Amino acid sequence: MADVLCVSPSLQVLCVLMLFTWAHTQNVVVFQPSYLTAPGPVVSALLLGNTSGVSLSVRTVSPSNTTGSIGPPSCAAEVTQWVLTREQVGKTVERVQLSLERSLHLCGENETDPDCCSNPLCVLETLQVSACVGDTPQASLLIQAKIHALLVPANAGPADNKTTIPNPVYQPLGPCPCDLTFRACDVRCCCDKDCSNEDLTLFASHCLPGPFGGQVSPPPDYQCSVQSAENTPDWFPFLCVHSPPKNNPFLGLFYRGNVVKSKPGPTFQRPMLSAPALVNVYVEGSPILTLNDQYLTIPQKVFGQCVNNAPVAFLKNFQVECVTPLHTCPTEPPLQTLPEDLRIPVKNGEGGDVIVEVTDEVAIDPSQSISNTNGAASSAESLMCENVTLALDYQFFWKENSITNITLTRTVGAVPLNGSVVLTTRYSAVFINGDFMSEPNSGNPVLIFSMTGYQVGRPVIGGFMDILDNNTGSIQRTSINLWKSVSDGLCFTNEKKPVLFGENSTSGCLLPVSRQNLTQCDLLRETVASLQAALTTATYVARSGNPDPLTVTDWIDISFVMLNSSATVEDSTNSCYGIQSHQHIHVWSLITGTVEGRPQREIRALQVSYSMSTWSLDCVGGDDSPCVDPQETWLLPITSSVTFTDIPVNTEPPKTSFQINFTEYDCNRNDVCWPELAFPFTRYYTGEPYSQSLAKGLILVFFFVAASILGTPWRQVRQAWNTL
Incomplete structure (x- = not known):
């Protein structure tokens, strides 16, 4: 198990989980990974398993001259240039870290310090870390250390030197913004100090515009200097701004320069990972902790x-x-x-x-x-x-x-x-x-003590009244079930599954029936009824996912309905009527709000109904053995189903009694809709916004009135007036 090859990152995560589980169950220790390459002075690995009583040792090893392999691990420690430390990061996980105790800078001329590196390849060796119980090695870790010396510039000052930032009132912070390449001449950057006179002669007449030889931001549109631009608006000559190009936000007093201390540059050291913080607040499903932050x-x-x-x-x-x-x-x-x-x-x-x-x-x-x-x-x-x-x-x-x-x-x-x-x-x-x-709830798992609605996929909570010793009643929980088809599918050996909120389902089982059973219809009806009644023994259903057994308002009565057949059928020799072959559960729910972004649904009603059917012996075609042998059986189905219906939320204001009773102007309940006669002026027209339709309608009315005034009737009135 410890030698499983993990290539991709996903396989590496899977391997760590497999090794952790294997080491935990086998009560052994194992390094993960078991082989490392150290390009820097710090390297770490994980030690998985029961680490109590396990000691660690490190030594330098080399491959055999004959076989080329490294020998078995040993618990004998050697003096090396590495420091071995261990840190507990989990209950059964330790971080093992090796740190190099020497300098990595390259030796200078006439330098006698033995701690420096004489060659660019400073460290090249193979280390073996062994985890031992007593003198017996349990696991080993191979580390191939290949570390090069750090190259420090010759003009680098001491680590604690100070740099003075000049005051930008007298000297700009960026004297040459177009100088982008270190120790190289940037083309068209006339202020670049790395450009020689020969370089400047090549692009002296094509220097980048702007202050100090190159302003990266283009001039704004409101500058008068861009009047020659295309698509200039009409207002531009009157409202443009005259401002010199050097008047830009890169100039001025940014901040007062002061003395700061330089920080050391990056190294090969990896950041130390802290142990995961354990949460002490108990919610449903969270682990219980001891006083020393260990799991109970x-x-x-x-x-x-x-x-x-x-x-x-x-x-x-x-x-x-x-x-x-x-x-x-x-x-x-x-x-x-x-x-x-x-x-x-x-x-x-x-x-x-x-x-x-x-x-x-x-x-x-x-x-x-x-x-x-x-x-x-x-x-x-x-x-x-x-x-x-x-x-x-x-x-x-x-x-x-x-x-x-x-x-x-x-x-x-x-x-x-x-x-x-x-x-x-x-x-x-x-x-x-x-x-x-305590019983498992079906509401929000975070708010386990407040009344929260059902979460989809959680069991519907049923209950029945239980009278306590002090004559007070409490509701004991029970489940509301459906048939679960397993094994041979027979009803007597079938299991039951709980009704899950928001999930419609249909299931059933098979009941062996013989011709002799059809001669005892009352017994057959009682048998099927008892099987169906065993699915739902509850008389109450919880309104929410976290009900209180002592609060009656948290529970709703379950209604049981028997769907009788309209036709009167009598039992015959080979048939029985009134068999409760199907049980249907209908649940009505309503969204009452949200908790932490999750919709909270409450059950408002639950109805259990039974459908009757007639079972008869069919002796036409097929296998007629049940018709000949009275003990021969054939299988008949008994089914159960559940349906969830969401009650729509009515956000409109309640109608008055006048609106309910007066239907003359109700277009939904009347053949003649009088408000639609003024179609453009009413809100029944939805082809465009109401304000536009109203304005257009008023314009039409205006033209109609104007045409009426200036038309034939008024001309006749004027002629009659002039003849007087």
Whole structure:
């Protein structure tokens, strides 16, 4: 596993994850990468695995003259010119760093300092770093160091020299802006000090315009000097600005020059990466931390395998059983634990800590957790393992975003070791808020204590009323399910899947029915009805994704509807009517707002309806064995489905009773629409903006009135007036 070749960056990340998981489960250490090339004086690698009790050593190695390979790793350390340091960056990750303890500058003439480099290739050697437990090497890292000397300019001053920036009132900061190339003459840059007289004669008449031999920014459009430009506006001769070209923002007092200290140039050193900061605020799913910023771990199952050091997630209940073969008595956790090792301080999420309270119980009959694979041996050959941990049951008491108390019940017992013994241990964690066990929510995982809506893809939360001892009622959670087709697809062996919010689904199972079953229609109807009723045992549905079991307003009654057939059908010899073969769940939801940019949807109603069908025996064509043998069965489907409907949000103001009852001018409910008679003047015309249509309509009215006044009627009136 440690020698996997990783070429691309994506494969390198995958290899690191695979090596980390492999080293963690195998309880070994490994370097990643296992081979490095050091072009500079600092090089680092990662040491993965259980690094407790692991020592590091470094030595100089060379390939064999005969085989050309480097020998096996050794725990014997040598004196080298490198300094080895290690830093813990994670629970099972260390950063190993080698730093060169010598100068890298090239030796000058008549220089006697042995620390300088006599050749440009300053360091050329192969190093081997070994990780050892005692005198046994566990992993090794090969480093090929090939480092060249640093070239420092001859006129470079000391590192702490001072540079004085001149005052730009008397001397500009950029005396030659077009001087872009260091120690080379820039063409057409007449102020470039690197240009000789011969160079200047080539482009003396073509110098870059602007101050100091070249102003990079073009003149603005409002300058009068650009009047000859094309497409000059009409206002230009009257509103242009007369300003000399040297009057530009590159001149003037930028800031007062002062004395500053120069900073050293870049080196080969890599930036030191700090350890990732752990978040102490507990939200749903975040890991629980101990007082020394380590994960609180309990054995759990990951991908079907038991992992001894799995972090505990906040508000995530679990109960697992781990099977371990024993050949000798266990001496290490989790099978051999001490109460003082389990009483650890845990961060409570509010800046304080709580200590795990441990209670010991002795198993009365530990044989239920023990199985002997080789058969029972004689009592003389058996070895008794005392105080073996058989169960660890944690209870976390929480309130809001903090943990108030942690109790642990440790069950121990004596295990007889008869040959090969298989031991089954139990581990569990339960989060309790007051008197109620925590349940997974379907709302916003950040705001776990406020009423937030459902998130798409989370289970719909159902419930039923439970009367407590003090005659107060609380709603216990349960799931609303659909059929889940697995295995052979039969209803008696089928599993159920929860209804996920916002996801429409249809599923079913098969029920074997024989001709004899069709003679007992009442029993058949009861059997199918009980199978369908087992899918939805809840009588309430949570309005939001984070309901309160004691708040009745957070829950909505589920309505059950039986869709009866309109036609009256009676049972016959080979058919039964009124079979609840289909169950449909209809959910109506409404968006009530947003939390952190996520829309919050609430359930406003949930209806469960059953569709009836008639099951009959078809003996026409195909296999007629069910018609001949009364015990022969054929498969009939029982289905279930769910549909989600979004209720549209009505943003219009509510209508008055006059608007509801008076329909004479309502174009949607009346054949004659009087407002459309004045089409251009009303808002029913949407071909152009309302202001434009109104203005054009008024112009038409004006022309109509003018034509009426100046037309024939008024001419006749004037003629009649003149004849008087």
